[in-house]
Amino acid sequence: MSSGSDPRLEDLLRTLAPQVLGALVRRYGHFDHAEDAVQEALIAAAAQWRDAIPDSPRGWLITVASRRLTDLLRSESARLRREAAWVPPPPASFPGSPGFPGSSGFPGSSGQDDSLVLLAMCCHSSLTPPDQIALTLRAVGGLSTAEVARAFLVPEATMARRISRAKQRIKSSGVPFALPAAYSAAVLHVLYLMFNEGYAATAGPDLHRPDLAAEAIRLTRLVHRLLPADSEVAGLLALMLLTDARRAARTAPDGTPVPMDAQDRTLWNADLIAEGVALVTAALPRGPVGPYQLQAAIAALHDEAPSADATDWPQIVALYELLLTLTDNPMVALNHAVAVTMATGPAAGLALLSALTSLDGDHRFHAVRGHLLEMSGAMPAAREAYTTAAGLTGSVPLRRYLHDKAARLGTGLPGT
Structure with missing residues (x-):
């Protein structure tokens, strides 16, 4: 199109x-x-x-x-x-039907949100959670197959086959589309990945895709409105708001990234921060505590710190360690290594990185490794890590930023 x-x-x-x-x-x-x-x-x-x-x-x-x-x-x-x-679903079985809140019929009614309908449909009971996520990112998020593949860290051809099989499985299942009794973990993970791609685009000329991040926030607000007592839904919405609050300060005038410790915090959106902090503060005591609430709590500590030097890194380390007990996501382990570095020094962080072999093909691993090596004074190794990271990312501004980091180390200038 x-x-x-x-x-x-x-x-x-x-x-x-x-x-x-x-x-x-x-x-x-x-x-x-x-x-x-x-x-x-x-x-x-x-x-x-x-x-x-x-x-x-x-x-x-x-x-x-x-x-x-x-x-x-x-x-x-x-x-x-x-x-x-084919048996049509019963009238009140999903959003948009006459019995569902906010619906006023088909077609073209302004009282319904068919993005949410599609989100629920993509979590069809015949699909595994990974296939639900992939199909929703493709159909609801509008991501290309290549972008979905990068979100899953798999080759594009593999993802194309997965999406095709998911569609065929829905078609042959004979099970009608219907809204799950409760939004599954797959739905929340879809929204999480959609927001991440919008906030930090994996490819293209821009660092972020505000339209995609905004759509993820909008859909998460809708889910939160339907399930206001669900602590993880509230945690996910809080995480998105607290992260998106920094967007205006994340890029320099030429479009290259600005690290958090160098950002102008007066550009951070105070209203989004206040809303996000209120959401996670209310959600945590309700329990049970889940990964999105913990990530939102970490984001809140960053956002509420008056300066980078005032960040409560020991508390962030403790939250990441709790998060690691709930998930085996290697990106959580990578962020934990960064937090440990900031709390105790680069040697401890580099030791933790040595165990993350599964991330060797991910640019974020090599970018973090370059930063930690630079902090420890190992400039040639840091330069090599930044160069490797630049070669692995599809983001044009991030690639330019990483090449600039490597070039500055090569000339003896301080990194940016």
């Missing part, structure tokens, strides 16, 4: 795409065909909306995509068999 040179139209279509797909799948099923129909409707909109956008762009897209989906279904030789086998 391309809308030419108008970025506003591009943004509008990107925002509407998951809503339209959710509306079609909710109404008709047939995930694969619905995806194809929505793509054709988006292409038509990109061509026809250059001069004027219709009064109801979402309704326009749903109407055009529905017609195209009908054509696709009619062209199938097995149409009658498929229609006989």
Whole structure:
């Protein structure tokens, strides 16, 4: 899909795409065909909306995509068999149906959020949690297959096969789409990964993708509204807000990253920080304590510190150690090593890094290693680590930043 040179139209279509797909799948099923129909409707909109956008762009897209989906279904030789086998979900079984809060019917109703419908649908009971996450990132988050693959640290071809198998499994399961009784861990992890890709894009010319981060926050707010007593939902929302609060200070005028200890904290969003701190403060006592609450508590310690030097690193180390008892995520271990370094020195952090062999192909591991080596005075090794990290990232500004770090060490200048 391309809308030419108008970025506003591009943004509008990107925002509407998951809503339209959710509306079609909710109404008709047939995930694969619905995806194809929505793509054709988006292409038509990109061509026809250059001069004027219709009064109801979402309704326009749903109407055009529905017609195209009908054509696709009619062209199938097995149409009658498929229609006989497909059982529509009961009216109140998912968001957007008449019995669900905030719904006012189909199609094109402004009272429903079909992005949330699609989010629930992608967590289909026939899929494993990893497949649920991958499919949701692709369908709801709008990530490319390559971006989803990077989020999972697997080759693009592997992820393409996984997504294709997930769609086929949904199609052949015979189980109708329905809203889970409670949002599963997979749904929250999807939103977490979606936000991470928006906040720190794995590839492309920009350090972040604000539209994707904002969409993740919006969807998490919706889930929190539905499940206000769920401490992990509150923790995830708090984590997103506390992290996004620093966004304005994360890039220099030329687009390169600014490390947290060098950021202008007056640019941090005080309202988001206050909201995030209030959410995690209320969630932690309710229990049980989960990974998102702990990460939010760590983010709150960063955000509430008046300066980098005033950061409570021993408390952050303690929270990471508790987090490590709940998850075997190597990125948590990497962040723990950074916290230990800041609390006790680079030697202890480097010792911890030596055990993280699974991250050898990840640029973040080598960037952290370069930073710790630089702190310890091992400049040639630090320069090599920064260069390795630069070669592994797909982010243009981050690659430029890492090459600059390596070049400064090579000339004897202090790193930035």
